[in-house]
């Protein structure tokens with residue numbers, strides 16, 4: 146009887162110490178998925194849900210809302226493409242950094258995205274004003290706690306549209322008085338993080 150109790154206690158202690166070596170369960174923390182596992186339709190993802198393109202280092206970064214973008218395959222890599230007008234404060238950050246993130250949000254953050262898409266980082270701390278919470282991924286890249294999907298991308302290409310090569314209806318977007326010509330940035334998707342909200 147005594148031996149049985151000792152054995153049971155030892156088994157329990159072994160079980161408990163095993164648990165201590167496991168990574169802490171964090172149901173709200175981000176989990177990595179393969180780019181091919183992104184389930185959302187890319188057209189709906191950009192056009193309906195919008196996203197934030199965020200770029201820079203902790204003490205020198207900026208973010209802005211986008212609704213034009215593409216997800217696909219190029220040079221045998223999964224890629225994301227964004228189009229940033231030369232008039233955006235974000236443009237300078239895209240030029241001087243090798244990486245950027247794309248963060249997608251649940252519908253309740255629409256107002257914050259609207260704010261970040263109508264205010265410039267040149268004029269003040271728009272991130273703080275938006276109410277979103279800046280956070281940094283393991284790689285050090287910036288994103289937001291409220292995002293439910295984050296794509297980390299490494300710049301592979303960046304060049305402005307060639308006006309001469311644009312069809313008339315596309316060129317109209319860059320006519321005098323409209324936005325500055327957009328730079329096309331193609332990034333290799335290095336990581337995709339999703340956050341399950343259930344249980345929060």
Ligand SMILES: Cc1cc2nc3c(=O)[nH]c(=O)nc-3n(C[C@H](O)[C@H](O)[C@H](O)COP(=O)(O)O)c2cc1C
Nearest residue numbers: 209210211212213229230233234235262264265266
């Ligand atoms: C819904 C929405 C989508 C937008 N999409 C783009 C886009 O794809 N490319 C772009 O250059 N600007 C886009 N903008 C405009 C920028 O987000 C906006 O000019 C922003 O204030 C720029 O901020 P910044 O000066 O801090 O970079 C969009 C704005 C909104 C509201």
